[in-house]
Amino acid sequence: MLSIQTSLTIIAVVAFITLCTRALPFLLFRNAANIPRFVTYLGEVLPYAIMGMLIVYCLKSVSVFAYPFGIPELIAVAVVVLLHLWKHNTLFSVGAGTVVYMILVQLIFC
């Protein structure tokens, strides 16, 4: 363990930089009335793109060329999609999909 002072400084530095990345757009457009149309447009369409990116981000370490070839992820994502198209219940889709994935990686593809 590092000294308490060094550890606290690390936390402060990481916290500050993280906050900066989150606050930047709000600092750039402090006056909400003057937000350019283009920025409002980006704000409207970005979430759709970002959600796609976050899925890829979650699966980034999956290797399709080595065992288990991303099969557990493929099955579990398919389960989530099908359950959600069927029931439209977020909790159910997320819960069941996660249980399926845990069974796959712990018992079948282990």
Add this chain to the structure above:
Amino acid sequence: MGDKRRALKAAFPVTIPVMMGYLFIGVAFGMLMAGKGYSFIWSILMSVFIYAGSMQFVATNFFAGSINWVSIVFITLMVNIRHVFYGFSMLTKFKNMGGKKPYLIFSLTDETFSLLCSANAPEGVNQNWFLFFIALLDQLYWVAGSALGGLIGSLIPFSTKGIDFAMTALFVVIFIEQWQSCEHHLPAVAGVLGSVLCLLLFGASNFILPSMILMVLILTASYQKPKAESEGGGNA
């Protein structure tokens, strides 16, 4: 007071999927810190003040070995740069937040962002308090998870391997809901294909920034059309 209570009541069910994910990933984080000799107090400190899931996992490496401040700053920037783009989507949503605004900006994690994107308060519930409580509950789960992980993580009687898939599943669900709620699928397709392309080109640890830039470029190129169509409808 009644206003706040109603908002809290309405916000809780929305946050349950994040609760599942955050509690367990938080526990994993607390255990990791405990393994490096840092008690649950340190995990709580980090989860209260940094509050960034994947960044906190990366940061555990900073506590081992020699300190290189430049690389700590650089790595933190690289891991969190995606958050810059989240704010743009929340500029209008946070406009009338008043005193709650700084906290909502601070607590804009991937998961809270994804919930806030589609969160609309039920009728009779104050929208601003509703969003605030979603953000606050999410962080409480995260802090509770990290504290538990540091305290009793080693006592969990079953293997939690794979439980972090809850976050992936949540993003998939929100992706489907967004897909069904809008007619233009270009942003969603650009997000998935652009990120996959950048993942193949730049590798798992460097693809987020190029992906975001590529997305913004594609969305900029398609700016004219949606602008003309949304002229009459106001902001959707």
